[in-house]
Amino acid sequence: MFAKRTMIGVSLYSKQKPREMDREWGSKPGSGGAASAQNEAIDRRERLRRLALETIDLAKDPYFMRNHLGSYECKLCLTLHNNEGNYLAHTQGKRHQTNLAKRAAREAKDAPAQPQPHKRKVNLRKTVKIGRPGYRVTKQFDPETKQRSLLFQIEYPEIEDNTKPRHRFMSSFEQRVQSFDKRYQYLLFAAEPYETIGFKVPSTEIDKSTPKFFSHWDPDSKMFTLQLYFKTKPPETNKPPSAAATNGTSAPGVPPPPPPPAAPMGNPPRGPPPGSLPPPPPMGNGPRPMPPGGNLPAPPPPPVGGGMPNFTPRPPMPPPPQGFQGQQMQNHGFHPPPPPPPQ
Numbered sequence: 175m176f177a178k179r180t181m182i183g184v185s186l187y188s189k190q191k192p193r194e195m196d197r198e199w200g201s202k203p204g205s206g207g208a209a210s211a212q213n214e215a216i217d218r219r220e221r222l223r224r225l226a227l228e229t230i231d232l233a234k235d236p237y238f239m240r241n242h243l244g245s246y247e248c249k250l251c252l253t254l255h256n257n258e259g260n261y262l263a264h265t266q267g268k269r270h271q272t273n274l275a276k277r278a279a280r281e282a283k284d285a286p287a288q289p290q291p292h293k294r295k296v297n298l299r300k301t302v303k304i305g306r307p308g309y310r311v312t313k314q315f316d317p318e319t320k321q322r323s324l325l326f327q328i329e330y331p332e333i334e335d336n337t338k339p340r341h342r343f344m345s346s347f348e349q350r351v352q353s354f355d356k357r358y359q360y361l362l363f364a365a366e367p368y369e370t371i372g373f374k375v376p377s378t379e380i381d382k383s384t385p386k387f388f389s390h391w392d393p394d395s396k397m398f399t400l401q402l403y404f405k406t407k408p409p410e411t412n413k414p415p416s417a418a419a420t421n422g423t424s425a426p427g428v429p430p431p432p433p434p435p436a437a438p439m440g441n442p443p444r445g446p447p448p449g450s451l452p453p454p455p456p457m458g459n460g461p462r463p464m465p466p467g468g469n470l471p472a473p474p475p476p477p478v479g480g481g482m483p484n485f486t487p488r489p490p491m492p493p494p495p496q497g498f499q500g501q502q503m504q505n506h507g508f509h510p511p512p513p514p515p516p517q
Contacts, residue, residue, distance in 0.1 A: 219263040220263075222262070222263050222266040223262050223263040224259075226263070226266060227258075227259065230262060232258060232261075232262075235265075237249045246258060246260070246261045248264060248265075248270065250277065251269055251273050253269075299366070301366055303367055303368065304332060304368060305368065305369060306368065306369050307328050307330050307371065308329040309326065309327065309328045309329070309371065310327040311325070311326055311327075311373065312324070312325040316403070321386075321403045321406055322403070323386070323401060323403040323404065324375065324401070325399070325400075325401045326361070326373065326398075326399070327399050328363050328371075328398045329396060330365050331396045332367065333365050333368070333396060334367065338391045338398075339363055339364065339365035339398040340363070341362060341363050341364075341400060342362050343359055343362075343380075344359065344360040344372070345359055345360075346360070346377070349372075357377055358374050358375065358376060358377050359376075359377045360373065360375070361373045361402075363398065363400075365398070376404065378405065380402050380403065380404060380405070381402075381403040383403075386402075386403040387401065387402050388400070388401055389401075
């Protein structure tokens with residue numbers, strides 16, 4: 175009996191475990207089991223690497239370096255990495271982030287303390303505006319200097335005590351009320367509690383000399399006066415011709431200039447001077463007519479006493495021959511030279 179009981183006990187304990195107990199505790203049916211701490215760390219680094227590849231540019235990382243072996247190094251942590259993904263996972267780790275914080279704290283401590291610029295705080299006053307002031311503008315002209323001027327008179331009867339009106343010039347590009355126009359500028363007047371008013375004046379240069387440009391505040395009559403003169407433009411004497419005139423074109427709406435008169439071909443014949451004799455009739459190859467008297471007029475005698483001391487005047491030249499050679503011989507009695515003496 176004893177032996178039989180023993181065999182039965184052995185057979186009871188030798189039965190296989192149920193299939194529901196094969197999986198580990200904490201896992202679901204069909205899964206590969208619960209991940210270990212090492213597997214979780216690998217998965218986390220892989221997710222961080224993919225995220226860093228999308229958001230971080232390694233070309234701008236000052237601590238990223240590739241050595242001569244083809245691997246990558248972190249110059250901040252002095253670590254070696256096989257690929258870019260491994261380095262990016264390292265940059266998201268605790269060691270790299272701690273070293274970055276230490277480096278920033280050390281640089282902030284070593285940096286010299288620079289004085290902060292003193293910024294003056296301007297407290298904007300919030301006052302209730304009571305409207306626009308009354309004003310009067312007078313146009314003036316100086317006949318001596320040919321200058322035009324403007325006289326502004328602004329009335330501030332309700333101005334605050336111990337305050338004076340202010341004025342300034344504003345360019346057309348500063349204001350946003352009207353479209354900008356470089357031909358004009360604005361003159362502003364301001365005083366509390368009145369609204370700021372502006373006048374649109376030409377953008378000509380203003381003559382700011384003492385007797386012409388002045389401003390005055392009368393506290394008794396509560397009137398602010400300002401006078402300004404515009405400088406006159408110098409006359410354009412040597413103004414170069416425009417490009418349109420140079421190229422032969424004119425502006426639209428302007429008639430073209432008349433063409434210049436045509437130049438005559440060749441040299442026109444000149445008439446005889448007034449009071450002179452008419453020209454002789456044209457002749458062929460015959461002799462030219464002699465002047466009245468048969469002889470040419472003698473040249474004027476040389477000046478006496480007014481010339482140079484060592485100058486000897488030359489005798490008068492004979493008249494030029496006229497006609498052909500045979501006629502010259504007959505008229506002047508030309509004889510051939512004698513033959514040379516025999517030797």
